[in-house]
Amino acid sequence: MEASKVIHAIYNDDDVLMHAVKKVKAAKHHIEEIYTPFPVHGLDKAMGLAPTRLAICAFMYGCVGLTVAILMMNFIMIEDWPQDIGGKPSFSYLENMPAFVPIMFELTVFFAAHLMVITFYLRSKMWPFKKAENPDPRTTDDHFLMEIPVHGNQQELHDLLAQTGAVEINVVDKAH
Missing domain, CATH: 1.10.790 (Major Prion Protein)
Incomplete structure (x- = not known):
């Protein structure tokens, strides 16, 4: 199993998250996933996801x-x-x-x-007895998590995410 690093930026407000997503996308960084406790209107568009079929x-x-x-x-x-x-x-x-x-x-x-x-x-690859893929249990309550892969630009990403209002920024090894 090959492990790669990702940054988990945690936010405590959906409006701050939306602003952060727009800033991160404008800086040409790829957002792997966003975990939210409730659907955030316009998040899919801000992330540049294709419309559902x-x-x-x-x-x-x-x-x-x-x-x-x-x-x-x-x-x-x-x-x-x-x-x-x-x-x-x-x-x-x-x-x-x-x-x-x-x-x-x-x-x-x-x-x-x-x-x-x-x-x-x-x-969604959700079937009975599947283990949850949630990286932080707080995202089921009141926090929002943005996951961004690190490709040798860890400090640059950390600084950018700190500017966007992240309350916590963690670098984690993620197994593929």
């Missing part, structure tokens, strides 16, 4: 749910066991489609929601 997945999963609903209701109510319910004969799918709309909606939402959760966990 999870919305595309949600749409595709919704389409799968709608398709499953249509095929399931057509098979169950029209082909397999047509019934005369309340004087409404089940001779064709189109004649009965208004009664099927709630089921189509519910299965669309069901598939989109459940498959999105699974996709999010897989994409």
Whole structure:
């Protein structure tokens, strides 16, 4: 296992963190990761992260749910066991489609929601019994941590981070 050094800059305010991220990015340093106790609005944009494509997945999963609903209701109510319910004969799918709309909606939402959760966990590499990757437990309470790799510029980074309002700056060996 090869170890490399990273700097952990700890902040106690999200506005100070946002200002620091902009300063660090302006100085052309790569920010490896930021750990926060709650989502910070605009942080992904300030870090220069690409927009998420999870919305595309949600749409595709919704389409799968709608398709499953249509095929399931057509098979169950029209082909397999047509019934005369309340004087409404089940001779064709189109004649009965208004009664099927709630089921189509519910299965669309069901598939989109459940498959999105699974996709999010897989994409985030979060699965049962996985060890937490949080480098400092204070980031789950009230502190913010910025992780920057060190490439022979430790003093320069330390000085820059001290100027940005970091309350604590630590150099750590991180195993890859």
